[in-house]
Amino acid sequence: QKPTKQIKLNLQHPIKNILIINAGGGIGDAIQFIKIFELINQEFENPTIDYYGNDLNNFWFDNKLNSLKPSNVQTIKNFPLYFGFRLKHLFDKKIKNTKFYDLIIDNQSKIRNALIYKKIPHKYFLSFALRGVLSNPISFFQKNLHVQLRLINYLEKFLNKALDIKNIQIKIPAQYKQEANKLIDESKRYVGFSIKAGHKTRIKEFQLIEIIKTAQHFAEKKFIPVFFIEPKYIEEINLIKKHIINAYFPEHLASPELRNPVLVIAIANKMSFNISIDNGVMHMLTLASPKLIVFFNKSSEKFKPIKNNSFVYDCEKNKETIDNLDSQKIIEFIEKNI
DSSP: OOOOOOOOOOOTSSSOEEEEEEEEHHHHHHHTTTHHHHHHHHSSSSSSEEEEEEEOOGGGTTTTTTTOOTTEEOOOSOOOOTSSSSGGGGOOOOGGGOOEEEEEOOOOOOOHHHHHTTTOOOOEEEOOOOGTSSSBSSSOOOSSSSSHHHHHHHHHHHHHHHHOOTTTOOOHHHHHHHHHHHHHTSEEEEEEEOOOOSTTTOOOOOOHHHHHHHHHHHTTEEEEEOOOOOOOHHHHHHHHHHHHOOBBGGGGOOGGGGOSSSHHHHTTTSSSSSEEEEHHHHHHHHTSSEEEEEEEOOOHHHHOOOOEEEEEEEEETTTGGGGOOHHHHHHHHHHHHH
């Protein structure tokens, strides 16, 4: 849903330093902001961007995602652990003495958190809490469920212009492209599979035998099934190798210093198409060029790829669960969209 009313800017106060607050803490949550950074750099003149994520001090943009972030993005490391998620932070007088920001973008909707973040010195404060009531200036709007789109819609309102994030291209450093070239034979056809979810307590995965049948189907069509799966999943990897003769795990053969999300994107760029579930790797595959087919158990409206050539199967909308999908239904949806 589009914002309803423009925010009036004081053009005498240019936006030079920006704070982005991301309440999500996983690597997938962080990856969703890579295109946001690029979009902000397109729309504001030489800004500095400070990024805060509730990531339990993983600091993704200082390690695994460092090669993908723009040079003007810095990670905030001096905020308290779980900043904004603890009531005591509301009474922390030190917050008012922190750095001044021209613009704070609070990409979460909890009222308590927003009240805490609003104490950081600022000129403009964009918050989704109470549909914009806590923003400065106050601006009412209908909240978009999608983590990225709601922020983009608010920026459109802030700037009074339409913004296009789908066509933003992410640059992959040369060393990762070269490694992908070594691992992938240009004369062959590949299809990428991402099948493991980080949250063991949530239903997000196919039954392994059904995705093996799916991969066998495409192997019979002369595709090499590539699996984006960490080496720690020994049982699953052995079962895949047992049933799919030409199953390929290129990341496992890569130079150790290059085994990170950037290489996943570089390899995914060389696939004919990619298939994923709702997981962190799915967000990596969103940054790759080929078609992406994603199977969600639920919450697709919140996390679906913002990508022109992506196709989403939402089990919840079809009154199913992903662990009950058989290979025939999986294959039918894939072949319909490739």
